[in-house]
Amino acid sequence: MPDTTRRADRLPGNRYGNRPTMKDVAARAGVGLKTVSRVVNGEPGVTPETERRVQEAIDALGFRRNDSARVLRKGRTASIGLVLEDLADPFYGPLSRAVEEVARAHGALLINGSSAEDPDREQELVLALCARRVDGLVVIPAGDDHRYLEPELKAGVATVFVDRPAGRIDADVVVSDNFGGARDGVAHLIAHGHRRIGFIGDMPRIHTAAERLRGYRAAMADAGIPIEDSWMSLGVTDPVRVRRAAEEMLADPRPVTAIFTGNNRVTVTVIRVLAEQTRGVALVGFDDIELADLLQPGVTVVAQDAAALGRTAAERLFRQLDGTLLAPDRIELPTRLVTRGSGELPPAD
Amino acid sequence: MPDTTRRADRLPGNRYGNRPTMKDVAARAGVGLKTVSRVVNGEPGVTPETERRVQEAIDALGFRRNDSARVLRKGRTASIGLVLEDLADPFYGPLSRAVEEVARAHGALLINGSSAEDPDREQELVLALCARRVDGLVVIPAGDDHRYLEPELKAGVATVFVDRPAGRIDADVVVSDNFGGARDGVAHLIAHGHRRIGFIGDMPRIHTAAERLRGYRAAMADAGIPIEDSWMSLGVTDPVRVRRAAEEMLADPRPVTAIFTGNNRVTVTVIRVLAEQTRGVALVGFDDIELADLLQPGVTVVAQDAAALGRTAAERLFRQLDGTLLAPDRIELPTRLVTRGSGELPPAD
DNA sequence: CCCGCATCTGACAACGTTGTCCAGGCTCTA
DNA sequence: TAGAGCCTGGACAACGTTGTCAGATGCGGG
Known part of the structure; x- marks a missing residue:
């Protein structure tokens, strides 16, 4: 049945609105904190009976693991950032979708933003993504100076520029011809x-x-x-x-x-x-x-081929993260002339 | 000048690839940890001279605040999730962009994913977003049963469904007529x-x-x-x-x-x-x-008006977060008949 | 019967940040 | 000159999770 409480009644009392934590689950299941962690992450070494009790408590409380804490501990966010010019431009839709599909295949989420062709906004977005510690960045640059990314590259943030090359920095690039x-x-x-x-x-x-x-x-x-x-x-x-x-x-x-x-x-x-x-x-x-x-x-x-641009870039990104890709490179994808009539009209003079 | 080290040389030794932390900045600037925090967040109570020293250390080390830790502490992620059907569909581009602009105006980032019209994938995406503790969700539902969101609603995750209504749950909805x-x-x-x-x-x-x-x-x-x-x-x-x-x-x-x-x-x-x-x-x-x-x-x-759908939904979302919006409601936006010829042809019989 | 071993479980620290609180030094006034 | 009050800066705990490690339990063998 639908939840009919008024929204005000369920507003957060404290920060996450009293979301249950592993501690709560552990208390309810009568087990230790670490055991809950083991169940949540499918780690071995938990008897079926204990696992069942923990799972019950999880369902009863509606527990969802807090990935912020997890990221803090583990250092990988399983998310990548995409900065493009304008999501509403029909050219970038398929590109974005292609990046998303590759990310999904690697278990990563996509965070994206539009720079609106403004270099400052591009930098602001990229740095916001870095602050969130995305594992990698796919950037369609608006600006022509990306030295601000040097600390990120040094820190191992995988980065690929698409559609246009990076400025004043050595990074992977995927462009059309x-x-x-x-x-x-x-x-x-x-x-x-x-x-x-x-x-x-x-x-x-x-x-x-x-x-x-x-x-x-x-x-x-x-x-x-x-x-x-x-x-x-x-x-x-x-x-x-x-x-x-x-x-x-x-x-x-x-x-x-x-x-x-x-x-x-x-x-x-x-x-x-x-x-x-x-x-x-x-x-x-x-x-x-x-x-x-x-x-x-x-x-x-x-x-x-916008989708190919996105796909190629994202694949290179994950190869950087794998460590199977060493030196930055520049990839150029071919274009295709599609004749439909308007280009074959003879001169009218 | 461009960074010419080979990528292998800058691969992470430890988790974030040795990213500097506030502690490192503090050590280098010769101040306490909290003072760095104050500078980074623009809080008052730091003399200009101290601030300058801290800022210098930040620039020298290439420090970027780790938002995961921040989120963990503060409980707000300043990000919202958008789950739609297919980013590459020209209908969703402007919708997505409109959501993004509203989010940006509220200082939030947008994380999005495509459900590909698959209810399981929709749920998977939504729960992944919840695990990241997005402050709110804009969902274009693929499925027709959203009771799995009940714990999230109870926990105060702002939620708006767009384009199609939610199933078996009481939530805000913005649709076209x-x-x-x-x-x-x-x-x-x-x-x-x-x-x-x-x-x-x-x-x-x-x-x-x-x-x-x-x-x-x-x-x-x-x-x-x-x-x-x-x-x-x-x-x-x-x-x-x-x-x-x-x-x-x-x-x-x-x-x-x-x-x-x-x-x-x-x-x-x-x-x-x-x-x-x-x-x-x-x-x-x-x-x-x-x-x-x-x-x-x-x-x-x-x-x-795809953009209006997105904008309206996102605005309601942030009003939920403000607390200025109490009861869930259903908004219906009008459509517009645009006559261009094909609809005015007479019957050919 | 006791020891050793394997299996399961939990206590604890750490991740990087921010909120709380207190200490120390300064200025101002009586 | 002493006390009050203000301003700056730092020590510490906490956020929720995971890795480490050690303790508890049970079982079989000597």
Whole structure:
């Protein structure tokens, strides 16, 4: 039957609201403290009869072991921290889930937080996680200086950076091939006859954004196409400014005939702008987008495997904890060009 | 400069890898233990000169307070747990983020886990969170019996269920108006002339699915339309089976002229099926979908505000912790019908 | 019958922090 | 100059658990 006491009646009298401890269980079962501990942890050396009595007391009192005390004693928390940019971004959902699954397979819980792309908030979060003595950290860095982590690394906190490299510190890194992916995407547009290709991306201080920009430049250089300043818009992700940037590129007397977008959020906004254009403008976007295949035309993208990023990072993390992984390394996962129509439109000039 | 020692050299010798403690800081600064504690916690009663010396020692040693010990002493962990169905589902991303923001505003961290719609896994996760003595729990239940939480509620763990109600226990609940939303969505189709309307949804053992089905039935009953069994497909969410279900409804000699879909995943698959049809079939889906406005036609949906669900739940949680919230209650948030075209198509018969 | 051994159990310290309380030194006033 | 009061700092216990170690119990063999 449901508990019908009013909440006020069961508010904590003391700190944990009078939660029973092993001592209480021991008293009720008429055994010693350590015996309860043995039962709770499934250690051998307890007769079935004693175990039964202890188990009864545990159930009767609703005892739950206090992991804080346990951690204090044992030194391992069986939890890992994940700091990412924004949990609500569809790119990070699968990444986060993949980290969680690996953690679960190793019996660890996941504590996570969003940095909102703010380096201070990133540091604050990371240090809060360290204070909780997480066994390891998976970090999608917002900042570019992680020397504040040196004491943690020295203390043996396993650490892996994902999606973007660590700054000024030697640590494991798992990233996508942002440069190569962007270069291939832009080369794809060039191969379909485009010469005037726009680029709209995030602030170059964000490593992924810088790499994708570098890929754009490289593809253009490889094709011997000089880039005009008006084709590039950097540090722009909010819808209003992306829209303006795209519209300006298209309003030019010699407008771009194709646009390469630097991440999923930019792509979505540019799709909206292009949908309003009468002339066909080609588009290749970095990051895949749900339903991209159902739009008219389908959206050609350079897809990253977010789940693989998370999984790879988490697996490396636990290998660090195992001790089977020694030197920090940098892993680069390939991207995949998914052609769906928008990237294969011919230049409309 | 980066730390170039090989990882093996800095592996833990003892438990926390020789992390400095307050005692070490005190020794180095030449002060007492409690004085360090005072500095770390910003308590008054320390001269600036002493504080400076302590701070220097902290920086030199890379000291970080051990929150496990702190929690053990203080009884509050400043963390809350969130158990949801799947972090990778785009519906839960914003919900999770909203919970996180509220937690952050209250100085708490978020620990979360995915139940994968498995009641046992939900319980396992919840109890693991309780063992860590989270101050509160936000749970999107997978199971329908939560009596295992009774000891926790008695012990004063703040608890709020979101998206679906708790089973067999008296607790705070924040849900969307699934019944009303579905009824309005189906009524919208009826208002546009449809009589033969299909329903594809999840297992009715999931509360939201059952409520939406109830809404469908209610709207049909209100219009005096008897429902034929072949119009309903329940317990179906994976793409293959949703596709088959939709195709069967449309292949009938007297096919449905409109489909109401029970959640975002079903909607996406049905959109694909309808895109292949020559005849126009109307569609209203429960849950909003990114880019729904850019499809041809735009997808009419009954939108829930996932962020509001999360925010409301988390705020109630902290009000429980404040003590400003006494009796458990049930909050129902409204849904919003967003018309974009697919729901306004006339019947094609 | 007593000793030795194996098996089960419990007392105790320790983990790192914070709350309580008291000591010592200072200033201020009478 | 002595006493009162304030300010700073430190000793100590406690939080709930686990590792260590030693005691108790029972049993079989000499």
